Amino acid sequence: MFVRGLKRKCFDGEEDIEGTLAGIKAIPSYNLQRQSLLDMSLVKLQLCHMLVEPNLCRSVLIANTVRQIQEEMTQDGTWQMINTQSTGQASLDRLVSTDILCRSSRDQTEGKHVPAYGTFNKDFESDQAQDSSETMSTASSVQAPRNLQNNVWEMENPQENKGNFQKSLDQIFETLENKSSNSVEDLFSEVDSSYYDLDTMLTGMMSNTKMGHCDSLETFSSPTNTASNSNCKSDLNDLDHIVEILVES
Amino acid sequence: CLAGFGSLMQDVLWCFSQVKGTIDTGVTEADIISTVEFNHTGELLATGDKGGRVVIFQREQESKNQPHRRGEYNVYSTFQSHEPEFDYLKSLEIEEKINKIRWLPQQNAAYFLLSTNDKTVKLWKVSERDKRPEGYNLKDEDGRLRDPSMITMLRVPVLRPMDLMVEATPRRVFANAHTYHINSISVNSDYETYMSADDLRINLWNFEITNQSFNIVDIKPANMEELTEVITAAEFHPHHCNTFVYSSSKGTIRLCDMRTAALCDRHAKFFEEPEDPSNRSFFSEIISSISDVKFSHSGRYIMTRDYLTVKVWDLNMENRPIETYQVHDYLRSKLCSLYENDCIFDKFECVWNGSDSVIMTGSYNNFFRMFDRNTKRDVTLEASRENSKPRAILKPRKVCVGGKRRKDEISVDSLDFSKKILHTAWHPSENIIAVAATNNLYIFQDKVN
Numbered sequence: 001m002f003v004r005g006l007k008r009k010c011f012d013g014e015e016d017i018e019g020t021l022a023g024i025k026a027i028p029s030y031n032l033q034r035q036s037l038l039d040m041s042l043v044k045l046q047l048c049h050m051l052v053e054p055n056l057c058r059s060v061l062i063a064n065t066v067r068q069i070q071e072e073m074t075q076d077g078t079w080q081m082i083n084t085q086s087t088g089q090a091s092l093d094r095l096v097s098t099d100i101l102c103r104s105s106r107d108q109t110e111g112k113h114v115p116a117y118g119t120f121n122k123d124f125e126s127d128q129a130q131d132s133s134e135t136m137s138t139a140s141s142v143q144a145p146r147n148l149q150n151n152v153w154e155m156e157n158p159q160e161n162k163g164n165f166q167k168s169l170d171q172i173f174e175t176l177e178n179k180s181s182n183s184v185e186d187l188f189s190e191v192d193s194s195y196y197d198l199d200t201m202l203t204g205m206m207s208n209t210k211m212g213h214c215d216s217l218e219t220f221s222s223p224t225n226t227a228s229n230s231n232c233k234s235d236l237n238d239l240d241h242i243v244e245i246l247v248e249s
Numbered sequence: 250c251l252a253g254f255g256s257l258m259q260d261v262l263w264c265f266s267q268v269k270g271t272i273d274t275g276v277t278e279a280d281i282i283s284t285v286e287f288n289h290t291g292e293l294l295a296t297g298d299k300g301g302r303v304v305i306f307q308r309e310q311e312s313k314n315q316p317h318r319r320g321e322y323n324v325y326s327t328f329q330s331h332e333p334e335f336d337y338l339k340s341l342e343i344e345e346k347i348n349k350i351r352w353l354p355q356q357n358a359a360y361f362l363l364s365t366n367d368k369t370v371k372l373w374k375v376s377e378r379d380k381r382p383e384g385y386n387l388k389d390e391d392g393r394l395r396d397p398s399m400i401t402m403l404r405v406p407v408l409r410p411m412d413l414m415v416e417a418t419p420r421r422v423f424a425n426a427h428t429y430h431i432n433s434i435s436v437n438s439d440y441e442t443y444m445s446a447d448d449l450r451i452n453l454w455n456f457e458i459t460n461q462s463f464n465i466v467d468i469k470p471a472n473m474e475e476l477t478e479v480i481t482a483a484e485f486h487p488h489h490c491n492t493f494v495y496s497s498s499k500g501t502i503r504l505c506d507m508r509t510a511a512l513c514d515r516h517a518k519f520f521e522e523p524e525d526p527s528n529r530s531f532f533s534e535i536i537s538s539i540s541d542v543k544f545s546h547s548g549r550y551i552m553t554r555d556y557l558t559v560k561v562w563d564l565n566m567e568n569r570p571i572e573t574y575q576v577h578d579y580l581r582s583k584l585c586s587l588y589e590n591d592c593i594f595d596k597f598e599c600v601w602n603g604s605d606s607v608i609m610t611g612s613y614n615n616f617f618r619m620f621d622r623n624t625k626r627d628v629t630l631e632a633s634r635e636n637s638k639p640r641a642i643l644k645p646r647k648v649c650v651g652g653k654r655r656k657d658e659i660s661v662d663s664l665d666f667s668k669k670i671l672h673t674a675w676h677p678s679e680n681i682i683a684v685a686a687t688n689n690l691y692i693f694q695d696k697v698n
Contacts, residue, residue, distance in 0.1 A: 037531055040589060053341045053367075056429055056448040057479045058594045061535045064477055068531060194556050 038069045098232065258546060259668050261680060262696040263643045266638055269296075269306070270689035272634065282685035284672055286354040287678055288360065291586075293678040294322050294683055295362060296690055298345025301331040303364055303417075308312060322692055328417040331366040343368050349434050361420070363443060367430040370445050372421035372456060380408040403482055426452050426462045433483045439490040446483035446495060449476075455624070465513050466495060466505065481596075482542045483607065492517075492606030493542070500554060502562065520551075520562050522569045532584040532593065540596035545605040546677075552608055554599040559610050559620065574620045574627065577612045579650045579661045592666050603678045611670025614659065616646055632684045632691040638646045642696060 041062050270280065279300030283656045286295050307325035338655040352359040356570040359376035381599055384406040388477035389395055423530050429447035436443045444465070451466035466483075470476050479498045486693040491507045505514035524533065536556035543552045553570075557578055560570035576597075580587060587593040592613075599610040611617045612629070620627045629646045636643055649658035680695035 034531075036586075037585070044591075053339075053343075053430070056590075057481060057538070060476060060479050061498055061538060061594070065531055067477075068534070103651055150278070 011055060033071070034069055037215045041069070261628060263680075263682075264696050265638065265641045265691070265694045266319075266681070266694045267692040268634070268637055268689055269304075269322075269324075269692075276688045280688040281542065282672060282688060282690060283346050283348060284350050284683045285674040285683050285690065286352060286362075286681060287674050287676050288351045288362075288497060289677060291356050291678060291681065292693075293325065293352070293360060294523070294674070294685050295350045295352070296683075296685065298366055299344075299346040299347030301333070301347060301358075301366065302328045302578065303350065303362075303373070305349060305360075313456075319694060326417050328363045328373070330373065330419075331369065331564055337400060337685055348431060351434050351436050353436055354417055354440060356440075360647055363434050363436065365434050365445065366411065366433050368424070368427055369586060370423040370431070370434055370454070371381065371419050372423075373417050374420045375415060375417045377412045379411060382406040382407045383412045406432060421456065421459050421460050423454055423462070425579060426454075432481060433495075435483060435485045435493065437485045437490050438488055442490075444483060444485065446480055448479040451480065451493075451495060451513075452482055463511070465507060465511070466513065467514070481539050484542055484544055487544050487546060487548045489548070494542055496539035496542040498538040499534065500555060501549065502539065502542060504564065517563070518567050520567045520570075522560070528581075530584065535588070535593055536584065538605075543599060543601060545601050546603065547605055550605065552599050552601060554597050554610055556593060556595075556597075559599050560609060561608070561622065572622060574608070574618075575675040576610055576618055577616075577648070583661070584690040587666075590666070592669075595669055595671065597669075597671055598673065600673055600675045602675045604678070609673055611673055611684070613666050613669050614664040615668040615670060615675060616648075617670045618682055630691075630693075632686040634689075637691075641682070 044062050045059065045066070258540035260626045261634075270282075275529075279302075282296050283299055284295075284297040287293070288295070292308050294308075296306075298304075298306050303326075304324060305326045305664035306322035308320040308322050311320045321420060329349060331345040333345045333476075336343055343366065347364050349363075349365050351363045353363070353577060355361075360376050362373050362375070364371055364373060383390070384404050386400060386403055386406075387395055387397070423445070427445065427447045427450070429449050431445050431447045431683060432533060433446040434443060442453055442455050444451055445462075446466075449467065450464055451470040452462040453461045453465045466480070468478065468480060477499075481496050481498055482491060486494075492504065493507070494504045495501055496502045496527075500521065500579045502520040504518035504520070505515075506517045507513060509515070509517065524537075539553045539555050541554040544550070549564060550571075551564065553560050553562065554576075555593050557580060558576055559573040559574045561574075562570045584593060597611050601608055606623055607619055609619045609622050616629050618627060618629050618634065629648070630643045631646050643655075647655075647658045648664070649655065649660045654660050655690065668687065670684055670686055672684040676682070684691040684693065
């Protein structure tokens with residue numbers, strides 16, 4: 001688990017303020033680590049929409065990780081705190097499902113199989129009954145393009161003063177949760193927005209200290225770090241492209 | 250030389266024997282080896298690659314003149330098993346990559362193997378032709394039909410020797426039975442049936458019937474939103490044709506008995522190790538996902554590989570493995586980086602030696618590890634061109650975890666994570682191993698005294 005020592009340090013009166021602040025900046029908080037892991041996972045799942053045929057095992061494992069983080073954030077009260085601020089929204093307690101996280105892969109893998117022969121597999125009949133169109137506009141996912149459309153317009157809002165990455169994550173989360181954008185903005189409003197610049201986040205991770213036996217967010221070396229940064233940037237461009245396509249469809 | 254490790258008091262010294270593949274630094278994607286398998290006698294060694302090709306090597310007869318060249322493996326047959334396909338309904342490409350090859354036991358002069366990509370299993374017959382008939386009555390030597398009115402006498406065609414030709418022909422194609430990606434195939438001990446497993450289902454086939462299969466396991470939830478677990482590997486028991494196991498992404502193994510029900514939804518045994526609370530992290534589930542499961546030759550044990558360990562389970566004890574071996578525990582503190590670059594999802598395989606006394610699995614930096622179950626000793630070896638002098642003894646490698654790095658050690662941060670040994674194979678009765686390192690196949694043998 002991630003260490004929560006940072007909070008205690010804040011309240012430690014022995015240390016001078018400056019030392020404490022330096023300590024805060026050097027060691028990322030548990031919440032921040034958890035949030036960046038969540039962000040990373042969501043990006044990975046979004047990327048799986050773009051692959052030819054996503055690896056189902058990998059998608060399920062990432063989705064389970066996202067769920068686990070959500071559960072913990074719900075128990076923490078981090079999630080609930082945000083929830084209470086939203087007005088008349090659907091409950092955030094409904095956890096993200098693999099189905100929505102890997103929407104296109106599900107559409108593509110389920111129900112499209114046409115058995116060329118009689119089998120003893122009872123599921124073939126039910127698969128055929130569930131047969132739906134290939135595109136994103138299936139019955140259950142028809143709301144997704146609409147939400148994304150809302151988000152695209154939301155992006156133009158000058159009041160949103162967060163980085164591009166943040167916006168893309170909002171879109172992803174919107175798709176996942178089928179909510180209006182307000183609750184998602186509220187979710188992130190509690191935390192210092194500068195931490196949501198990916199470069200800052202990853203740089204901050206790199207300078208952390210060993211957490212003993214606990215896992216810590218770290219990268220191997222600078223080259224890897226910058227590579228992942230540039231990957232994220234190009235992913236954002238892909239994401240914008242995807243959004244464009246969805247909005248037009 | 251038998252793998253009689255039972256009374257092993259000295260370590261086996263592994264020597265380089267051969268390497269197959271190009272030396273070019275740039276790797277063509279299609280040449281990446283995706284599966285390696287010896288046949289039941291060890292005479293043949295098959296590899297499959299990402300380009301859908303199968304290459305079979307045959308061990309040459311041992312020569313009394315050159316006893317130190319203990320039967321080298323040379324190319325016997327090469328053929329294109331699978332081609333890339335396009336699924337028009339889903340607008341998706343179906344990769345031609347060979348996921349698994351499994352040999353059938355030899356029953357006549359020909360060899361049979363199963364090869365599979367994500368969607369289709371094929372039964373290939375590999376046979377030799379070293380004679381051809383000559384002296385047909387109706388055809389001349391070029392194959393052209395002769396004018397019947399010109400034939401004045403009859404003769405019996407005779408078989409004349411010709412240059413050895415090895416031909417591979419697809420005898421059966423088992424298609425259209427898997428919605429998800431096939432990860433395993435396993436030949437049953439009855440030699441009449443086999444199973445194919447994908448992410449959510451396992452099907453049972455009869456070799457003679459290609460248009461029908463029995464679904465024996467189905468873990469697909471009615472509502473895909475509830476999907477949290479997939480099948481990762483499956484195998485038949487080596488002797489009991491009614492028993493098989495399958496592993497899951499949650500680190501569990503289920504043993505099923507096909508006699509109990511047509512659809513084996515209820516397991517006969519459920520193997521799971523309780524989680525260690527002190528090691529819990531957000532990555533716990535991912536690293537517990539089992540990438541390979543193998544029965545021992547005896548059928549008494551199963552071995553599983555997850556991201557950091559290899560475990561041996563006794564079939565009679567479900568609540569924990571009897572042995573756990575750390576493959577590369579120094580990666581435990583790097584899990585987030587490995588998650589970021591997707592290495593945490595690499596699927597390593599594991600193998601038993603012929604006597605079930607030693608187990609082997611791959612790691613990164615072209616390292617592979619062997620664990621002797623009796624002596625509890627382990628060794629790390631490397632498959633690299635630098636160690637590729639004929640009969641050169643492989644030097645054990647060591648990863649330095651922290652502190653002062655000794656001269657021959659390599660630090661964790663220097664490991665090359667693009668060089669991963671995912672696929673290895675062990676000769677059924679001798680100390681000969683085949684190790685696939687990206688696009689190269691290394692063959693190592695133990696030192697002949």
